[in-house]
Amino acid sequence: MRSEDEARFRDMARRQAAPMRRFAYLLCGDWHLAEDLVQNALTKLYSAWWRIRGADTLDHYVRKTVVRCWLDEVRRPWRRAEDRTGVVPDVADHDGDPAAVGQRAQTRDLVLRALAEVPSRQRAVLVLRYFEDLSVADTAAALGCSQGTVKSQSARGLDKMRAVIARSGPDFSALTGGRTES
Incomplete structure (x- = not known):
């Protein structure tokens, strides 16, 4: 080179x-x-x-x-x-209200735990779409699939995450928008 x-x-x-x-x-x-x-x-x-x-x-x-x-x-x-x-392991956050820091850490852990239970292809779609903020077209290009696949995998992955969060108890119903697994 x-x-x-x-x-x-x-x-x-x-x-x-x-x-x-x-x-x-x-x-x-x-x-x-x-x-x-x-x-x-x-x-x-x-x-x-x-x-x-x-x-x-x-x-x-x-x-x-x-x-x-x-x-x-x-x-x-x-x-x-x-x-x-x-x-x-959590990374210590020394700024802000300790109660708020604890709530953020708990919420982050819950989201990461829920994300870990999503199948790998759906997880890749969710990370690209919502954490990397890519469009449906860019996500489809990154994964080498159609835009319809990205949309369906995204919907299924979000449903799986909602179900995991709903199982975690009533304290986290705000994260699912009040929806529960049906």
């Missing part, structure tokens, strides 16, 4: 590493696996760097690479036997 391309790649990796890690964590729910996914994605991006052209497509290409690395990881048979439902 030429030195100017190498510098461009290093700059992209520096800028994108933290957002890629957060995105990967939302997909898999495990910080260690998220770091592995980012490392795998950066390796793949490095080997294909000569094909990546404009800055407009770069973010899309990076997200798509992380999603594909995660889906590859999920499909591995030896991963299916592993239980990843352990407790995720």
Whole structure:
């Protein structure tokens, strides 16, 4: 790789590493696996760097690479036997009202726990649509599926999350908009 391309790649990796890690964590729910996914994605991006052209497509290409690395990881048979439902440690938030901080942490944990129970394809759609704020068309392009599939997977994934949250008790009915599983 030429030195100017190498510098461009290093700059992209520096800028994108933290957002890629957060995105990967939302997909898999495990910080260690998220770091592995980012490392795998950066390796793949490095080997294909000569094909990546404009800055407009770069973010899309990076997200798509992380999603594909995660889906590859999920499909591995030896991963299916592993239980990843352990407790995720909270990061201390020293600002604000302690009661509000506790409520936010509880709500965040509930949403992450609910997201972890959603099937992998639906989870990918939900993360791209609602955490990465992509349009239906961009999500479909990132996952290589139709827009109708994105819409149906999104609806099913949200229903699954609502059901998990509803099972968590009446304290969280505000998160589901008062809806319960039927």
